[in-house]
Amino acid sequence: MERNSRIFVAGHRGLVGSAIVRRLVEGGYDDLVLRGRDELDLTDQAAVRAFFDREKIDYVILAAAKVGGILANERFGGDFIRDNLLIQTNVIDAAWRAGVRKLLFLGSSCLYPKFAEQPLKEEALLTGALEPTNKPYAIAKIAGITQCQAYRRQYGFNAICAMPSNLYGPGDHFDPEGSHAIPGMIRRFHDAKMEQAPSVTLWGTGTPRREFLYVDDMADACLHLMERYDSEDIINVGPGEDIAIGDLARLIRRVVGYEGALTQDLSKPDGHPRKLMDVSRLFATGWRPKVGLEEGLNRTYGWFLENAAPPAPRPAATTTGEAAE
Numbered sequence: 001m002e003r004n005s006r007i008f009v010a011g012h013r014g015l016v017g018s019a020i021v022r023r024l025v026e027g028g029y030d031d032l033v034l035r036g037r038d039e040l041d042l043t044d045q046a047a048v049r050a051f052f053d054r055e056k057i058d059y060v061i062l063a064a065a066k067v068g069g070i071l072a073n074e075r076f077g078g079d080f081i082r083d084n085l086l087i088q089t090n091v092i093d094a095a096w097r098a099g100v101r102k103l104l105f106l107g108s109s110c111l112y113p114k115f116a117e118q119p120l121k122e123e124a125l126l127t128g129a130l131e132p133t134n135k136p137y138a139i140a141k142i143a144g145i146t147q148c149q150a151y152r153r154q155y156g157f158n159a160i161c162a163m164p165s166n167l168y169g170p171g172d173h174f175d176p177e178g179s180h181a182i183p184g185m186i187r188r189f190h191d192a193k194m195e196q197a198p199s200v201t202l203w204g205t206g207t208p209r210r211e212f213l214y215v216d217d218m219a220d221a222c223l224h225l226m227e228r229y230d231s232e233d234i235i236n237v238g239p240g241e242d243i244a245i246g247d248l249a250r251l252i253r254r255v256v257g258y259e260g261a262l263t264q265d266l267s268k269p270d271g272h273p274r275k276l277m278d279v280s281r282l283f284a285t286g287w288r289p290k291v292g293l294e295e296g297l298n299r300t301y302g303w304f305l306e307n308a309a310p311p312a313p314r315p316a317a318t319t320t321g322e323a324a325e
């Protein structure tokens with residue numbers, strides 16, 4: 001990608017999209033095309049076609065999608081499959097029709113079978129039953145990968161597909177119910193600290209393991225792949241190490257500075273028992289992550305405090321009716 005290329009970052013306000021914009025600006029790319037959902041609804045095929053006809057885009061990084069944690073995926077599967085099929089089908093097709101030179105599509109490690117051999121090689125895709133909690137989302141994403149591969153074979157369209165591990169960092173969503181594990185736990189430990197609550201509830205058994213990549217490393221990997229990767233084969237993107245959810249919770253408790261107890265809500269789903277990916281294909285291209293989990297959590301909590309923390313609870317009124325000191 002040349003510094004003056006016209007680059008459309010779809011989903012530029014999201015966790016990944018905003019990190020990609022930061023990384024592009026840092027790299028001196030000065031012709032970024034950014035459209036929020038309010039300006040361009042990517043589920044609207046006519047609007048997407050008209051946008052690509054008008055804007056003469058050179059490169060597309062598709063970081064727009066309907067995304068959420070395990071509970072949101074379990075509860076709103078219709079939204080997840082519909083919106084993701086529409087967004088990706090519209091953008092990939094319109095980009096090809098408009099002569100876009102290269103497009104990056106983002107899958108996810110949760111597309112792999114629930115019980116595939118670990119660490120997960122890219123060849124494991126479609127070799128076994130999916131995890132039920134995010135099957136609608138996973139089926140949509142697998143369709144997106146298949147569309148990219150079919151457009152490369154039939155039309156010579158240079159679309160590549162990355163499979164990110166779980167991601168976290170500045171710009172994440174901290175809603176305690178709909179978010180992913182790290183932002184959800186940061187929010188709950190923070191709220192418990194502010195309210196001096198005696199304990200925090202952990203979803204599920206805490207035994208599943210997850211691989212977490214800091215979002216600025218993800219953004220760096222996206223640019224690396226846009227510059228160096230032109231294969232139809234999917235490519236895993238992650239740090240190549242994972243952590244048990246229970247250990248993650250204790251680490252986040254320390255980062256937030258909460259001193260209460262941990263309880264479990266076994267009514268919440270565990271999801272995949274593990275989905276550690278084999279990242280040797282990525283590492284063979286010379287890329288490595290830079291931000292470890294504890295450092296990433298500290299940076300994320302700092303961003304949360306600056307940008308997303310709810311107002312501190314008002315001190316309880318004293319008997320004289322004035323606020324306590």
Ligand SMILES: NC(=O)C1=CN([C@@H]2O[C@H](COP(=O)(O)OP(=O)(O)OC[C@H]3O[C@@H](n4cnc5c(N)ncnc54)[C@H](OP(=O)(O)O)[C@@H]3O)[C@@H](O)[C@H]2O)C=CC1
Nearest residue numbers: 011013014015016037041042064065067106108164166167
């Ligand atoms: N977060 C994670 O742990 C992982 C994410 N991924 C993938 O990375 C990509 C980005 O995810 P992430 O950044 O976390 O998601 P976010 O929810 O943070 O961002 C998604 C973005 O897509 C935009 N969007 C959603 N629907 C539409 C629409 N109809 N029209 C236009 N824009 C739309 C949102 O806009 P708005 O802000 O207006 O809602 C938002 O900016 C996705 O493809 C996801 O599948 C893969 C693995 C892990």
Ligand SMILES: C[C@H]1O[C@H](OP(=O)(O)OP(=O)(O)OC[C@H]2O[C@@H](n3cnc4c(=O)[nH]c(N)nc43)[C@H](O)[C@@H]2O)[C@@H](O)[C@@H](O)C1=O
Nearest residue numbers: 068069070108110179180181184185203204208269270271
């Ligand atoms: C990212 C990727 O993968 C996602 O699936 P997931 O990895 O299972 O998502 P998750 O981060 O929400 O949960 C991870 C684990 O953590 C446990 N857990 C504990 N406490 C909280 C908690 O407070 N919130 C959440 N969300 N999970 C918690 C939770 O029970 C589960 O065992 C897809 O939805 C899909 O979005 C996708 O692409």
